[in-house]
Amino acid sequence: MTRPIGNPPPTEPPAVPPRGSRFRKAVAFGLAAGLAATGIALSTGLTAGAAAPAGLPAATQLYKDPDSQVARWVAANPGDSRRPVIARRIASQPQAIWFSNYRPTTVTGDVRAITTAAGQVPVLAVYEIPNRDCGGASAGGAPDLASYDAWVRDFAAGLGSGQSIIILEPDSIALTTCLTAQQQADRFASLSRAGSAIHAAAPNAKVYLDGGHSAWNSASEQANRLRSAGILTSADGLFTNVSNFNTTSNEVNFAKNVLAALGNPANLHAVIDTSRNGNGPAGGGEWCDPSGRAIGTYPTTDTGDQAIDAFLWVKPPGEADGCAGAAGTFLPDIAYALASAAPSDPVPPATTPPTTPPTTTPPTTPPPTTEPPTTPPPTGAACSVSYKIASAWTGGFTADVTVRNTGSAAVNGWSLAWSFPGDQKITSAWNAKATQSGAAVTATDLGYNGTIAAGGSTAFGFQGTASGSGSPTAFTLNGASCAVS
Template identity: 55%
Template sequence: MAILSLRRRRSTALGVAAVAAATAAGVCLAVGSASAGTISGPLYRDPTSAVVRWVAANPGDSRAAVIRDKIASQPQARWFANFNISTAQSEAAAYVGAANAAQQIPVIAVYQITNRDCGGASAGGAPDLNQYQSWVSNFSRGLGNQTVIIILETDSLALLTCLNSNEINARNQAISTATRTIKSANPNAKVYLDAGHSTWNSAGETANRLRAAGVQYADGFFSNVSNYNSTSSEANFGRAVISSLNGMGISGKRQVIDTSRNGGASGDWCGDDNTDRRIGMYPTTNTGDSNIDAYLWVKPPGEADGCRFTAGSFQPDLAYSLANGVPNPPTTAPPTTPPPTTPPPTTPPPTTPPPTTPPPTTPPPTGNGCSASVALNQWSGGFTASVTVTAGSADINGWTVTITLPSGAAVTGVWNAQASGSSGTVRYTNVGYNGRVGAGQSTNFGFQGTGTGPGATASCVAA
């Protein structure tokens, strides 16, 4: 679906730069020592996203491996940006249901506000605020009752220059009502409102806008969807916003930060032509910071901003530029449990997924089935497991591997597969790009967990 240009306006942001300079070292220390925010668990990786579909359709492209391993493997937000009241509930239910079935947390970016983007490259949304509320009501009915993260209306509060005072008041009321509607339908929904970014409006002004839009009913605010500022700068900005909210009597609010494109240079707002940027921190709910609930990839890497390509269209050159040269993720998401307090192993766990070469002692199966073998890397309190799936004497077009974990073990992240469950007997199924395996050939997936890893045996069933 078409997404957004996200106007990346820059302003003085009074006081934020000084706060960032004074506390940057403290943020680095806090990430390793503070407790996490209010969300725990793996984030949902959508097997039907634009980047996953591109990788599946272009296996021979020279850019495919980098894009697959560093972007398509990661959980990203699904944007609900096409306005249709009649399908809002079913679309939400389908997406959230798939995430619930995978026992993962979906991230949804709602982008339907009237007069969105002030009529810029991402113009659209509800024709009026009454229809907006109707859409929100239907959408909310599809959210189920499990944890879901809602990024509510990017730029809706930071970008108000095209609205008069009456229109601003009406928008604030609409966002406040939308927040309460979502929370009423699903009390476990986590709703975050727009805080722009650290080089746009000041922390005090941002807090005032959040209060006017009903942040007291929300779980907090999001930042950096509309820019590429460093994570430390956004964290410092968030602390300043939280402090301002506390001064208004609004406490307990937390931040989520978009890290999808903030691993390189900052500068011109449009990412369509900039080759100096890289993906930032991989998505996780294990932030190590009590003020920050998650680092998310809200704006999917590789999707255009609208200045050179159509806003929201997937561009492999952009994706490759963002991912090239960046280390591979060790898991689909960094571990969602705190680091062990026991001494680290003398041999550190690998920073990239273990090699895909199957153990030489495991012969390929005969017939039309598949076999699976597990290579384990155990350390005190945790492990990584590399699983090799090998086809028999005929091609297979899909596979499911079942692995039984020892008592007390729990999966915290997966790459190149989707997991059903996180403890006990766990089933892993292929993703779009690795389901087809040629006769006698192999593919690989892996997972990371806490506790003691599984034994070397696993059962495989071909689709």
């Protein structure tokens, strides 16, 4: 059975004046430039009302869909050099399954196919509200609210008695600029009915409504809208940061501010999308497939915060925003960049050691304690470097660097050095470890990308600040000069 997995939506703050089409290219993802001032101001007012017990046990096991785009890519590309990192850091993780194609005749069976096979707690993102995305790149959904109400009841009928997490309609509450006051009221009433219908059919489902994100509406404004959409009576909380890049700390702060503005009701908590926020938002307001981003906190319900039920990957990492490729398409280059920029692999789940001691004798020779020596490139013109400014804004930039081995032997373990011509400072890097002393910079491999075959190449990038201008004109690879292409 084909699952109605659709493209995650943009979550873009309203522009002033009202935004134009330049903000959306296919299914794109918005990014505000700064943190909403109201959210910061409210952060000190959280003493009213004690935090309620978490709505999801810390040991909840989230469901990993074996039919996700990244899982299919990993299975189909066993020899791809990017595969190990993508498999360990993305494909291994539970991610939301999106319902964004209007298929009223099959939706119950489509949902049931997931919930009966999961054995764990699935995260289902519902994205069918009429006039979704205000007619933008993610336009679509049910033809009208009556049809939507019926579709949601059919969706709920497939959930069953097990636990599930429902991300109900991203953008539907934060983005209403295209609706009249009556249309907004009608939408909010329909969302309230949707939450009630899901709870009635599946009492163990947790329903979360659209909380926007920390750089969009103020906490008080978002709370007022959520109250109108029935969060106090027909939902379990709110979600924030879906398809966005804001830092987890800002989102936790914002979510708590919204809960405080709602009166800190004991039954409400929040979940946060951490799928791409490991490096925070890109500079200059870049929102469409920005470089230099990283996967964030791995999905878990063990958040250490009673107000936050879970950190989830609602937007599947590696699926394009619409600039690097068709929106919603899995691109291994994007996935690899996001995954390799993460600081570490996920921690494997704890296992119980066997009670019977092993029968095999451990080896008497310990493994070597030194790493293999790096191999310098052959003498002569054995390398070339391409250095390109990928994006620039006032006070900052990102750069893409490609190193090619033009020699006749492989380079095992590489270190690329250069000096900046101006006052430029690297703030973060991906696919390489970068260190800087004054103007001098050294970028080294991360182990998995340490070998450059003869005639082959490797690429990395970084984000930096700049009060001067100009690009490096000389590079050395393991001490040998490289041509600049």
